[in-house]
Amino acid sequence: MQSSELILDKSVISLKGSKRWSEEIIKGILFLCSLLSVLTTFAIVWILVKEAGVFFQEVSAFDFLFGTRWAPLLEPRSFGVLPLVCGTLLIVVGTALFALPVGLATAIYLSEYAPSKLRSILKPLLEVLAGIPTVVYGYFALTFVTPMMRLVSDEVQIFNAASASIVVGIMILPMVASLCDDTLRAVPDSLRQGAYAVGATPLEVNIGVVVPSALSGIMASFVLALSRAIGETMAVTLAAGATPKMTADPFVAIQTMTAYIVQVSLGDAPAGEIGYQTIFAVSALLFVITLCMNIFSSKLLRRFREVYE
Amino acid sequence: MISPDLSRRYFKAKLFRVFCMSVSWMGVLILGVLLYHVCREGLPWLDMQFLEDFPSRFPKKAGINSALFGTLWLISFTALFSVPIGIGAGVYLEEFETKNAFSRFVDLNISNLAGVPSIVYGMLGMVIFVRFFGLEESVLAGAMTMSLLILPVIIISTREALRAVPGTIRQAAFALGATRWQTVYAHVLPQAFPGILTGIILALSRAIGETAPLIMIGALTYVAFVPEGPMDEFTALPIQIFNWASRPQQEFHELAAAGILVLLAVLLLMNSIAVIIRHRLENKNQ
Numbered sequence: 001m002q003s004s005e006l007i008l009d010k011s012v013i014s015l016k017g018s019k020r021w022s023e024e025i026i027k028g029i030l031f032l033c034s035l036l037s038v039l040t041t042f043a044i045v046w047i048l049v050k051e052a053g054v055f056f057q058e059v060s061a062f063d064f065l066f067g068t069r070w071a072p073l074l075e076p077r078s079f080g081v082l083p084l085v086c087g088t089l090l091i092v093v094g095t096a097l098f099a100l101p102v103g104l105a106t107a108i109y110l111s112e113y114a115p116s117k118l119r120s121i122l123k124p125l126l127e128v129l130a131g132i133p134t135v136v137y138g139y140f141a142l143t144f145v146t147p148m149m150r151l152v153s154d155e156v157q158i159f160n161a162a163s164a165s166i167v168v169g170i171m172i173l174p175m176v177a178s179l180c181d182d183t184l185r186a187v188p189d190s191l192r193q194g195a196y197a198v199g200a201t202p203l204e205v206n207i208g209v210v211v212p213s214a215l216s217g218i219m220a221s222f223v224l225a226l227s228r229a230i231g232e233t234m235a236v237t238l239a240a241g242a243t244p245k246m247t248a249d250p251f252v253a254i255q256t257m258t259a260y261i262v263q264v265s266l267g268d269a270p271a272g273e274i275g276y277q278t279i280f281a282v283s284a285l286l287f288v289i290t291l292c293m294n295i296f297s298s299k300l301l302r303r304f305r306e307v308y309e
Numbered sequence: 310m311i312s313p314d315l316s317r318r319y320f321k322a323k324l325f326r327v328f329c330m331s332v333s334w335m336g337v338l339i340l341g342v343l344l345y346h347v348c349r350e351g352l353p354w355l356d357m358q359f360l361e362d363f364p365s366r367f368p369k370k371a372g373i374n375s376a377l378f379g380t381l382w383l384i385s386f387t388a389l390f391s392v393p394i395g396i397g398a399g400v401y402l403e404e405f406e407t408k409n410a411f412s413r414f415v416d417l418n419i420s421n422l423a424g425v426p427s428i429v430y431g432m433l434g435m436v437i438f439v440r441f442f443g444l445e446e447s448v449l450a451g452a453m454t455m456s457l458l459i460l461p462v463i464i465i466s467t468r469e470a471l472r473a474v475p476g477t478i479r480q481a482a483f484a485l486g487a488t489r490w491q492t493v494y495a496h497v498l499p500q501a502f503p504g505i506l507t508g509i510i511l512a513l514s515r516a517i518g519e520t521a522p523l524i525m526i527g528a529l530t531y532v533a534f535v536p537e538g539p540m541d542e543f544t545a546l547p548i549q550i551f552n553w554a555s556r557p558q559q560e561f562h563e564l565a566a567a568g569i570l571v572l573l574a575v576l577l578l579m580n581s582i583a584v585i586i587r588h589r590l591e592n593k594n595q
């Protein structure tokens with residue numbers, strides 16, 4: 001009661017002036033806060049363009065993007081980024097094979113089958129997985145997943161892409177499940193009822209009607225989750241190794257783009273050195289790839305929303 | 310072609326249900342295995358000596374004191390920067406901004422920033438805060454980098470919380486002659502506070518666990534002192550864990566597990582405090 005009287009009082013006073021300066025000042029401060037996010041974007045683009053620009057004066061963009069040997073720190077130097085891209089791709093494919101089907105099946109269970117009480121237990125439990133720091137997953141891959149794999153086969157190296165993909169998959173699983181769950185629940189019930197009315201079984205309703213109706217939303221969450229996997233750093237640095245290599249074998253050591261950036265910065269590369277410039281070129285590539293995927297994902301999601309909301 | 314054999318079709322449907330159910334619980338099972346593995350490796354090392362000692366070349370003498378306090382320093386300053394700015398930006402975009410080309414651009418910008426890999430923020434921090442502003446590898450540089458990283462999360466959750474406050478509350482305040490800021494400050498923000506708080510805790514939890522940006526700005530991996538001011542060098546829990554886990558010796562892996570237990574305990578503590586505060590506030594509001 002007291003506070004509303006106070007407000008009334010203040011507004012009466014401020015009505016005497018023609019303009020409420022305090023209101024304008026506050027609005028200005030709040031505007032600056034939101035401007036900071038725009039500045040952040042510009043700053044990121046600016047430093048990447050500026051530092052990568054220095055790099056591309058020495059190495060042609062063609063050699064960088066299509067070269068198949070990455071040895072920027074050792075003589076003879078070579079700046080072909082493809083081995084790093086290949087390593088990242090190997091991680092992403094492995095992650096996708098695990099996290100996408102499991103995530104979608106979990107989402108189908110959560111939205112279509114699970115009773116609401118069970119759902120309210122299962123969903124937060126899965127979200128705990130998303131809250132665990134990535135360095136913990138790296139440790140888990142190195143000390144649990146890899147030794148398990150080595151029990152099965154001696155061919156598996158201590159650092160390998162498969163083990164890193166599995167933990168990155170576990171990491172993004174809750175994200176896939178939760179986003180897919182949201183889209184499945186947005187599918188109108190009339191579609192399900194129509195399918196049941198013509199005699200479809202629950203399986204046929206889910207696979208034949210609900211999932212296809214939500215397809216653009218499901219795709220959007222897949223793309224978003226994989227873009228997260230591309231940017232993942234600590235788990236792949238710890239578990240996948242530091243050997244840039246063009247290979248499709250998931251059981252040998254590789255190096256991803258993010259792991260390379262960490263390796264260089266741990267070695268304290270001096271500013272102005274070409275080795276230091278390479279991490280900006282690699283980050284610029286990483287930034288462009290993830291940005292494209294994020295934009296593509298939000299386009300897909302908008303299409304899904306236009307249909308159902 | 311759908312087979313006319315009903316019992317077969319229903320059997321398949323049942324099988325699919327069981328499949329989805331077991332796959333869903335697999336996630337929980339993995340969580341259990343992970344926690345069990347960390348506890349089994351780390352618990353024997355977890356004692357007061359581990360919490361009080363500094364990192365060492367000798368596993369028996371190694372402790373996590375400087376990393377624990379480094380993380381507390383880092384997270385306090387991160388909260389100091391990111392919470393007011395994040396809430397301010399969220400309030401501006403949700404309550405003050407009129408829909409136009411600029412607001413759509415800011416919207417798009419924030420949702421894209423949320424998807425930028427954390428290591429890229431690390432590069433930004435390294436160039437802008439460490440080198441350009443000359444803050445060196447200080448707590449301040451780390452906190453500013455982390456703030457930029459978690460700002461989109463805070464802004465997005467603040468906006469969602471504000472959107473959930475019914476418009477009638479604003480209209481009632483306007484009808485009594487309150488200005489927009491008075492309305493927001495006295496009526497909308499208190500209502501939205503539990504939601505905003507949840508977002509803040511989520512964002513800060515993410516900042517506690519982030520490793521890559523700190524490595525980029527050069528937070529030291531061997532620090533045998535506790536920071537005494539914002540300009541001091543520091544190390545943090547995830548960095549210390551990374552450092553131990555990347556060594557080949559088994560003892561250091563077990564130390565890493567003990568470090569992980571401390572990290573998870575800090576996260577759990579923060580989240581439970583948030584749950585309690587939220588619960589109280591929601592009861593009070595009703």
